[in-house]
Amino acid sequence: MASFVNSLAAAQALDAADPLKSYRDRFHIPTFHEKQVRYFTGNSLGLQPKSTQAAVQQELDDWAKWGVEGHFHGKNPWFSYHELLTEKAARLVGAKPKEVVITHSLTTNLHLLMVSFYRPQGKRTKILCEAKAFPSDLYALESQVRFHGLNPETDLVALAPREGEQLLREEDILAKIEDLGDTLALVMFGGVNYYTGQLLDMPGITKAGHAVGAIVGFDLAHAAGNVVLKLHDWDVDFAAWCSYKYLNSSPGGVSGMFVHERFAMRPDLPRFAGWWGYDKSTRFQMEPGFKPMEGAEGWQLSNAPVLGMAAHMASLEIFDEVGMERLQQKSEQLTAFLEFLIDDLSTRHGDRCSFEIITPREKSRRGAQLSILVHGKGKALFDALSAEGVVADWREPNVIRVAPVPLYNSFEDVYYLAHLLEQAILA
Numbered sequence: 001m002a003s004f005v006n007s008l009a010a011a012q013a014l015d016a017a018d019p020l021k022s023y024r025d026r027f028h029i030p031t032f033h034e035k036q037v038r039y040f041t042g043n044s045l046g047l048q049p050k051s052t053q054a055a056v057q058q059e060l061d062d063w064a065k066w067g068v069e070g071h072f073h074g075k076n077p078w079f080s081y082h083e084l085l086t087e088k089a090a091r092l093v094g095a096k097p098k099e100v101v102i103t104h105s106l107t108t109n110l111h112l113l114m115v116s117f118y119r120p121q122g123k124r125t126k127i128l129c130e131a132k133a134f135p136s137d138l139y140a141l142e143s144q145v146r147f148h149g150l151n152p153e154t155d156l157v158a159l160a161p162r163e164g165e166q167l168l169r170e171e172d173i174l175a176k177i178e179d180l181g182d183t184l185a186l187v188m189f190g191g192v193n194y195y196t197g198q199l200l201d202m203p204g205i206t207k208a209g210h211a212v213g214a215i216v217g218f219d220l221a222h223a224a225g226n227v228v229l230k231l232h233d234w235d236v237d238f239a240a241w242c243s244y245k246y247l248n249s250s251p252g253g254v255s256g257m258f259v260h261e262r263f264a265m266r267p268d269l270p271r272f273a274g275w276w277g278y279d280k281s282t283r284f285q286m287e288p289g290f291k292p293m294e295g296a297e298g299w300q301l302s303n304a305p306v307l308g309m310a311a312h313m314a315s316l317e318i319f320d321e322v323g324m325e326r327l328q329q330k331s332e333q334l335t336a337f338l339e340f341l342i343d344d345l346s347t348r349h350g351d352r353c354s355f356e357i358i359t360p361r362e363k364s365r366r367g368a369q370l371s372i373l374v375h376g377k378g379k380a381l382f383d384a385l386s387a388e389g390v391v392a393d394w395r396e397p398n399v400i401r402v403a404p405v406p407l408y409n410s411f412e413d414v415y416y417l418a419h420l421l422e423q424a425i426l427a
């Protein structure tokens, strides 16, 4: 591991050597008492790229200028607007363009995908998920099980960490999959857990799920734009993600869907249909009888919310320019620096307060997030950070979640976070 030093000068030296340092300036950083905040909640709502306004304004202008004819005559015709996003989104998640579509919102997409890919039959009825899944996912999973007349108590298997542990062990996931065997219909996990920041071995889980004949899908809300993904090569069946966390594409912004190409030409797959999923060459003949588009586009219901799509476009352009590999390289270093500083605080002030990092220590098992369990002091510490313009996330009973986002967070931000924590400990 790189050897770090706990000082402002060291942090500034890391910033000076950072090949991605100029990207910070491409974002609006909120202010607090006229100073830029130290923003560590890009895993909840990413910051606004400065280019977003012009991208949205373009569509407002075309709407003003063209009215309905903007669908075909605008600069970026709305009829096919979503197609402008497809290749960039596909590169972001390691997919073929045909396997990806940007549409709807995340929970909606999870439902639409489960309608097609959770097909309980005979004794193969169970879904395996994580016990600490994001609440919306748990509600979606439970309601899908009930929708098929089954009982979540028996058919939704939620895997928890072992007694006294915070993280899921990969070996336990694999063992559970094998154990459920031919009763397992679907495996659905968050690729990166929102609470612990644990990055799962998605290719390993996919392989194990397929080995027992199950379908494997992932919620990538905390993974897309955060870690390198190779959904096609990993052979994942389906996935969905939102665009407003690491992807900086406006509050409640549009979602992405991945459907592996082996399902591209499967018009027989049951699905909830809408006109935008209809074969586009004959969509406007408006005939009864649904003929889906090939690939992920066949899961679209509605025409695109263009203003939200424009915001996503502005952000995807930045991701495409940087590339996830370079972003991940900086991310690993930035998070490792934070980890070093937090450990240093525990070492020097352990008698007053110590920090237990529950996020995995290995860089291959996490992205740009540390979840830190505070021992000895509690919410007062977090409130002291907030009072100094640090924006982080507090979860009861005593966890601080911090996301050092490589596009716009600096090593200096990270230094200040630790510095202010230290002051609060000593206060």
Ligand SMILES: *Cc1c(COP(=O)(O)O)cnc(C)c1O
Binding pocket: 105, 106, 107, 108, 134, 136, 137, 190, 194, 219, 221, 222, 242, 252
């Ligand atoms: C943020 C998040 C959601 C939010 O769902 P929306 O439909 O966008 O409101 C769902 N699941 C996970 C895992 C999330 O992290």
